[in-house]
Amino acid sequence: FFKSAECFSKTRSAMAATFVDLLGDTLQTANGGVVRTTEALAGKKAVAIFFGAAWCASCKHLMSRLIRSYSDHLRAKGLEVVFISSDYTEEEFAAYVGGMPWLAVPWGERETKLGLRRRLELNVLPTLILLDDRGHVITRDARTALSEDPTGEEFPWRPDRIGCLLGRAAFIDGSGREVALEEIMRGKSVLFLLFSGGWSPPCTEFVSQLRESYLRHLRCQGVEVVYVSSDGDEQTFEETFAEMPWFAMRYSKNADLKLTYRLSATLGLDGIPALVVLDADLRPITREGCAALRADPRGERMPWYPPPIKDLADGPGQINEVRTLVVFCETQDAAQQQAIEQAMRPIAQAYLDRWRDADGGPLQFSFMVSKSVSAMGRRARRMAGLPEVRPMAHVHPLEEKQAFATEWICNGCGGTGDHWTERWRCSQGCDFNFCASCNDDAKKELELLPAVMALYDVRDDAAFYLAPPNIGITEASIKRFLEDFMGGALKRQLLSCG
Numbered sequence: 001f002f003k004s005a006e007c008f009s010k011t012r013s014a015m016a017a018t019f020v021d022l023l024g025d026t027l028q029t030a031n032g033g034v035v036r037t038t039e040a041l042a043g044k045k046a047v048a049i050f051f052g053a054a055w056c057a058s059c060k061h062l063m064s065r066l067i068r069s070y071s072d073h074l075r076a077k078g079l080e081v082v083f084i085s086s087d088y089t090e091e092e093f094a095a096y097v098g099g100m101p102w103l104a105v106p107w108g109e110r111e112t113k114l115g116l117r118r119r120l121e122l123n124v125l126p127t128l129i130l131l132d133d134r135g136h137v138i139t140r141d142a143r144t145a146l147s148e149d150p151t152g153e154e155f156p157w158r159p160d161r162i163g164c165l166l167g168r169a170a171f172i173d174g175s176g177r178e179v180a181l182e183e184i185m186r187g188k189s190v191l192f193l194l195f196s197g198g199w200s201p202p203c204t205e206f207v208s209q210l211r212e213s214y215l216r217h218l219r220c221q222g223v224e225v226v227y228v229s230s231d232g233d234e235q236t237f238e239e240t241f242a243e244m245p246w247f248a249m250r251y252s253k254n255a256d257l258k259l260t261y262r263l264s265a266t267l268g269l270d271g272i273p274a275l276v277v278l279d280a281d282l283r284p285i286t287r288e289g290c291a292a293l294r295a296d297p298r299g300e301r302m303p304w305y306p307p308p309i310k311d312l313a314d315g316p317g318q319i320n321e322v323r324t325l326v327v328f329c330e331t332q333d334a335a336q337q338q339a340i341e342q343a344m345r346p347i348a349q350a351y352l353d354r355w356r357d358a359d360g361g362p363l364q365f366s367f368m369v370s371k372s373v374s375a376m377g378r379r380a381r382r383m384a385g386l387p388e389v390r391p392m393a394h395v396h397p398l399e400e401k402q403a404f405a406t407e408w409i410c411n412g413c414g415g416t417g418d419h420w421t422e423r424w425r426c427s428q429g430c431d432f433n434f435c436a437s438c439n440d441d442a443k444k445e446l447e448l449l450p451a452v453m454a455l456y457d458v459r460d461d462a463a464f465y466l467a468p469p470n471i472g473i474t475e476a477s478i479k480r481f482l483e484d485f486m487g488g489a490l491k492r493q494l495l496s497c498g
Contacts, residue, residue: 018135024112027103045078046156051127053086054096059126069150077152084113115488123459141265161359163282165263170250184247189222190303195274197230198240206273213297221299230272268362308348309367313374320458322366329451330373330389337371343475375414383495384454384464390441394432398424412438465490
């Protein structure tokens with residue numbers, strides 16, 4: 001008994017410490033009173049963090065639904081709600097909180113609210129995020145869960161695993177015959193989930209590329225595809241699916257569409273087309289199947305496990321969707337660049353593994369390195385106000401060319417050229433171009449610059465954060481940088497549109 005009591009006490013203490021760290025020592029009640037966080041949340045099964053504001057019409061709509069469900073059902077089932085305000089004035093905050101039957105982080109706790117927004121990756125209002133009794137995220141989309149289950153029959157709304165969701169789905173082949181998932185996966189090692197819609201031109205274009213790769217290369221490599229439809233009606237679905245040589249989730253306006261939405265939400269998808277790659281155990285490999293297919297249409301690098309660190313010279317990666325740590329080290333020598341990547345790799349891999357273990361969903365951080373002077377790297381530097389780096393000479397000699405009526409892109413500055421612009425192109429046939437300015441700059445001696453570490457949070461109104469200069473890029477300094485970001489200790493700055 002004493003051992004059990006000791007374990008329970010430790011669990012309660014850990015829970016209290018977690019929520020105090022997240023929400024502060026005290027919380028405000030609707031009547032303006034103050035209660036200790038440890039006492040207010042003791043014994044709660046789950047805590048909903050409600051980000052909103054009085055000026056937000058959608059927030060008011062969500063609040064009215066949440067009040068009904070909380071008062072009639074969810075409070076009795078162990079839910080507590082904590083409101084995080086984005087109001088402009090204390091008067092607005094006080095009036096808004098006065099109509100809520102739950103708690104709020106006090107108006108003056110600015111750093112606490114800022115830290116919560118960073119930790120829980122707030123992007124839009126309103127947002128309702130559900131945490132368990134240890135402060136771990138149960139679902140980031142509790143708003144939808146509340147809408148679908150207002151009485152809390154399935155509370156606390158733990159997301160299903162991908163395999164469980166697919167196990168509840170119905171599938172058909174091209175003839176309309178229902179097939180089991182086991183039949184689809186028989187002899188296959190990789191499953192593509194194709195989220196698409198026949199009404200979307202980008203989807204139509206991508207499906208055409210996927211069809212060719214599937215028929216010519218991927219099918220014989222153990223790949224199968226399932227179409228997950230975003231079509232507006234069953235007739236459009238049938239017309240779209242008729243052109244596809246693979247399987248589909250059955251289309252229905254009721255349960256199947258609800259299942260489609262849950263699958264998309266579990267995987268953290270934001271739009272279409274999207275191609276999610278799963279392994280034979282239905283665990284996610286990558287959400288970036290569209291980009292992977294375009295880069296490797298023959299499937300020579302299947303099954304496209306994402307590298308933990310990507311090179312900015314190869315493109316922006318997920319920098320527009322995911323908080324991305326970038327280390328700029330263009331002027332460091334090869335040994336220094338290798339040491340930087342070795343320091344980044346275990347941290348980056350840990351976040352990737354965590355994403356896979358959680359069955360997909362949003363990736364907390366992605367990691368990139370800028371080792372060579374590229375158009376993408378120079379643009380990222382400019383937008384963060386970092387020192388410019390001159391373009392490096394190409395590995396082959398360049399020769400002046402006329403572009404005629406074709407457009408081309410300078411590999412140094414990213415500018416677009418046309419037949420009026422002086423153009424220097426690789427003499428050995430590489431797809432490499434310099435404008436006149438970059439060609440001249442590449443002939444100058446390269447200025448040595450220290451490595452710089454930056455965190456881009458584009459979805460947070462184009463925010464970015466810089467590590468202290470000259471700290472050295474080590475595994476310890478990277479961890480400290482991310483911890484400081486999560487704790488709200490870094491200066492938030494805004495990217496320029498340069």
